[in-house]
Amino acid sequence: MGNRSENLPKKFTERLQGQISAEDFDAFKEAIDGQVPVSYRTNPFKPAEITFSDTTPVPWCDEAQYIAKRPSFAEDPLIFAGAYYVQEASSMFLWKALKQHAPLEKDLRVLDLCAAPGGKSTLINSLLTPKSVLVSNEIVGKRSLPLIDNLVRWGNPNTLVTGNYAESFAPLREYFDVVVTDAPCSGEGMFRKDPKASELWSTSLVDSCASIQESIVDHIPHALKAGGLYIYSTCTFAPQENEERLVQILESDEFEPLEIDIDPSWGISTVEVERNGVKAIGYRFIFHKTKGEGLFLTAFRKKGEPSIHQKFSVSPKKMKSVFMVKKRESEELRKWLENGKDFEFYQDGEDVYAIPSHMVQDFKIMKVTQKLRHQGIKMGRFNKKNGQLIPDHELAVSNIVSAKIPTLDVEYRDAIDFLKKQEMSVKTIQGVKGWAIIKYKGLALGWVKVLPNRLNNYYPSELRLRKDV
Template identity: 40%
Template sequence: MSNAVFPPLFIDSLHSEPGFDEQSFVEAHQNEALVSIRLNPFKPSDTQKGAPVPWCNEGFYLEKRPSFTFDPLFHAGAYYVQEASSMFIGHIFNCVKPDGEPVKVLDLCAAPGGKSTLLNSLLNNTDLLVANEIIKTRVPILADNLTRWGTANSIVTNNDPRDFTRLKGFFDIILVDAPCSGSGMFRKDGSAMEEWSQANVELCHQRQQRILADIYPALKEDGYLIYSTCSYSHQENEDVLDWLCTEFAMESINIPVQPDWNITTSQSPKKGAYGYRFYPGKILGEGLFAACLKKTNDSGTLPAHKNSGQQKLPIKEIALVKEYIKDADNYYYLKVADDWLAIDKHHHESLNTLHKHLYIKKSGVRIGKIAGRDLVPDHELALSVIINKDAVLQIPLKYDEAIAYLRKDNLVLSTADKGWSLMSYEGLALGWAKLLPNRVNNYYPKELRILSALPI
């Protein structure tokens, strides 16, 4: 943001914060932020990339901001546009994730999905990710971004943090990217400047404590809490760490960082808990605070939930559904209304437990509906990495054809094939179309279609 005008008293409030340098900070806010993307390891592509983000193997800075809307690879889930500092959460996760042991992970405040897709990239199919969004209107974008990522080991929920209190000791790792005063996003979001005040900082501090107190019982003993904000204020950062270590059985974890990353390591005044501060002007990215703590007591365990009302699924239908899934026996299948879904079979029991306690919006991959003797495939199946591509027709599209498809324009294709077909671009699926003798029916979801005009 050029010619940034900071809120009154804002700069003064930062002078006592660890690692703050006024000159480099102010100068950084006179310039536009660098754009960065993070590649999807499950969908290799020829996405253009630039210099690497030091703390994230899949992260890259771009020399200039392209039109992501008009890049078919973006819609195919080849990458996520994510601010570089936020990718540090993946570094923390890698430092604490147990080797070889399946883990259950919760991203509590997950929309729009940047950190959820980051965590999902670091998980195996035997690991489970629960991505929760508190605000109902933000759930669809979270679900869409996880659909693009393509895996079958995630569940999207829409719950208040207090609802997780019932899930005692369920999660091995919990990420709380807490609502905050937003000062770390001033360069990207001018409205954050208008809303900032010391009173709002204090209000956010109280809200953060409530959220953390609600979620604490859901973390198992020896599990890890990753806490982050996009604020520079110690009230929302180091003070929260002191509160956690004082009020709960938690100990700080020192995460290794390289000196040339220029991340400021801080310690809370009372308990010496480690935090990691990102300042524009020192790092190539926006403002971030992150920390990791380990839980050292037991809040109890949740009894396994056995679903006595388990569906009796029709054998012929499930056989048809399995034809569309690669390594089909590795998945658990269920029906919600008329829709067939698949989730990695390791998570069958966890799904039952979560279904009892939470409001679930998305489970694994939605495969489609059975109509007569055929499957009407769902968009989630098209974008998934579990689809058996040998079982479906595939039509590779040129760039102009891909854009027309993503706009839900009429497609004219020179092919004699008929029936459901996977529209793809550079080897990655975009969605479904149905090939008929005299036309192509475009089944790209209307709520996802490109509405803006192609840039000249």
């Protein structure tokens, strides 16, 4: 894997030597030259036969496994179907924090403030009730694309993707029950996994990230309900980005610190900060002690009792300006869904989206107050000639598509050819005309259109598998 320990930035090394013991520092250098652990987390909404060999559980996340040797994930159609997400194990500690401190049995509004590429958003979504709402926010436009793709693969309609700075959410006073901030950081915890992170590191980057984090932490209390849960994390070891944020949160006097139950065998270190007699704990993952990359995570509860009255206000006139699809077209769209009566529909240009009825109000609020990049499940667009729906890929891989739509479960080679947008050995589906869904091991991969003597492959060109398999 190369000697990454020899190429660590000098000022980073000097600082870390002051943070940990000499014995720990030697172990850190040895670990950073070692193997990068590989782990994945399953999608509870898409149970599948996942056959990686030599797996062991990730102890702080019941839905996750380590894999002894990294496979070629691009050769597995199940990853394209959304059966699992390849995620760094340490970052899945969020699962433990949410299970212990979030009222997951209730319908919640959750904000994942720095959400790309989607690991934490799909994890959060796995834990929420069907009538909860997840707002996944990513300010960088290019980074929001994989975020949307990963949420689409996960298949649930109760998500909204926004692209805003933290302060944009402040006017939505006491709107969210949970706010998760995996803050932009200097990336020291990724030095082993991504050598580029080490090359880009500088003390000025640490200072810049700390400034951004300070601004984020300043604005979060406004949008979080009293009694709400706030989780802050980074993938760095820098005290300016971690311990100083603990101090900032404590000094705001708006939060009570929370402890997360951990097992000593997990190798998680704790960092304590005290202000005015109140002690906050940060949980640190570091290469030589935990089986994962570098992470810092802390949890707080906002002080006070939740109000039964909404404290934010949105112009009713603006809300009414968000037009939903008319009744006649809605009835046609509902036929494509398993529980169509539970949805309303929104048209953006030619694209039509299914919005869960319980989420329509939240959708409209985000539409008029934030930069909204994606909503619900894209169903497709109407054919201008005959008025019929041309279904979108999102609908095929969603968890809401009607069970009455014809499907064909194909073998591995045909699944790969379908994902490469090539011709499959299967030429037709007996007794079927028109739209059908191609499946692999019971999970949807996308649409085909059944014609008399052939299947037209409608897998999106921009998503097609380019690797030779």
